[in-house]
């Protein structure tokens with residue numbers, strides 16, 4: 001870049017001077033600063049790998065919460081099979097083992113011109129300057145019409161208090177009552193996730209609440225992931241307790257009476273688990289980075305996950321709009337591509353021209369068995385997009401107890417690979 | 421394209437006391453070199469670490485994959501990518517070209533060996 005020094009000073013303003021200068025103009029002793037917003041699977045992984053691979057880079061990770069609760073395995077918390085502590089992931093290892101600066105605060109806005117993020121910490125507001133910014137805030141919801149209140153009808157699609165709310169409502173169900181759930185319009189976080197929840201709840205009802213039923217209202221025309229395994233589960237394993245209805249458009253929700261009005265009739269349940277339609281995390285919208293044709297996600301260059309609008313702002317995980325599945329495994333995978341590209345850019349190099357990314361999801365089908373789904377992607381230089389490698393895309397031939405065992409090993413390893 | 425909505429900036433904004441302190445501190449101990457260009461195969465291999473652990477050292481279950489002989493590893497990976505898929509591993513490995521499997525096998529061989537993989 002040939003921007004002359006004077007222009008740079010005027011552009012950057014005085015306060016963020018040292019960080020706005022290109023590396024060649026900066027004192028050798030000042031390391032570049034990467035600011036990461038969101039300490040979930042994308043954000044934790046990119047922070048860790050920047051430190052692991054990057055040498056002298058300053059990395060600050062900001063999350064609104066003191067620790068992250070993984071959605072991965074969270075359906076098993078809902079049914080009481082595992083405790084909340086099993087999905088609680090702290091930031092202590094990133095701090096002490098990797099040297100990441102950990103800050104608890106809420107990012108409110110991004111100024112791409114001055115390269116600063118406004119963060120609310122307690123009751124104070126701070127401007128955090130960056131050389132590179134990575135946003136991995138996950139999803140936010142498009143709430144349904146009506147008197148919708150997620151405290152009364154929990155989605156449990158972000159883990160934490162929502163997971164416990166749903167767990168408690170499920171546990172409080174009486175025999176012969178009905179659990180009603182909705183499946184959002186694709187694309188949404190974790191394609192197999194809602195079907196996995198339906199199976200976990202159906203299994204629980206069969207074992208614990210005799211005569212109870214589950215009604216699954218899908219906004220989509222068909223099962224969106226693992227059609228064989230979930231199809232078999234719905235039509236065979238759970239045929240006595242589960243009713244699956246596709247093509248359901250939600251008209252309105254009344255959370256107080258746990259009633260949902262849809263294109264296929266009105267339903268009322270003892271538990272109403274509405275999983276609303278989804279969009280990029282709010283901070284991505286606040287930063288003005290939502291620019292895909294649907295108006296929900298951020299377009300990025302999949303060689304670096306840099307925004308197509310601002311080259312120094314990267315968007316990872318569920319919020320980005322490359323069309324790759326929105327999974328934790330995928331967020332971790334993209335984070336490594338992003339970390340590698342950021343490190344290369346600091347030494348003046350172009351990103352790796354042929355990255356590979358992967359997704360893997362393990363889904364409990366019964367309390368003893370699990371299936372899996374996997375897909376990998378290669379960069380296609382012609383379309384400049386990540387393209388699924390078809391021979392790498394498959395669901396498990398059938399749910400097995402081995403699958404259940406592998407699920408827990410995979411969770412342990414991906415939790416550690418992302419958070420420690 | 422311009423951002424569609426003006427970001428909300430609170431009126432009581434403080435000029436980043438915290439991060440500047442952090443930066444000043446780390447500047448003092450800036451004894452490491454600038455980030456170097458990453459070694460070949462490092463990024464590709466890291467896509468195995470979600471299951472096989474960071475640097476091929478798992479914390480649970482699956483085999484360690486660090487520090488194996490590069491040629492044997494390459495043969496094994498190629499074999500898994502060609503045989504009738506038996507499990508999730510055989511699908512994962514189909515993502516890569518033979519040239520990429522070569523890079524992965526070479527890079528993994530430079531990593532420390534894990535105790536689990538010592539056994540075989």
Ligand SMILES: Cc1cc2nc3c(=O)[nH]c(=O)nc-3n(C[C@H](O)[C@H](O)[C@H](O)COP(=O)(O)OP(=O)(O)OC[C@H]3O[C@@H](n4cnc5c(N)ncnc54)[C@H](O)[C@@H]3O)c2cc1C
Nearest residue numbers: 038040041042064071107137138190317318326327328329
């Ligand atoms: C029931 C269920 C099951 C799932 N199972 C699987 C599975 O088997 N395999 C799999 O790979 N994936 C699974 N997923 C999907 C996976 O959880 C997500 O795709 C993944 O977490 C996305 O990573 P992310 O980094 O984009 O967001 P997240 O991991 O959600 O992280 C976002 C973080 O950003 C923080 N944050 C957001 N906004 C701000 C802000 N403004 N300021 C500060 N902090 C902020 C949040 O507190 C959060 O910690 C499942 C999801 C669900 C709901």
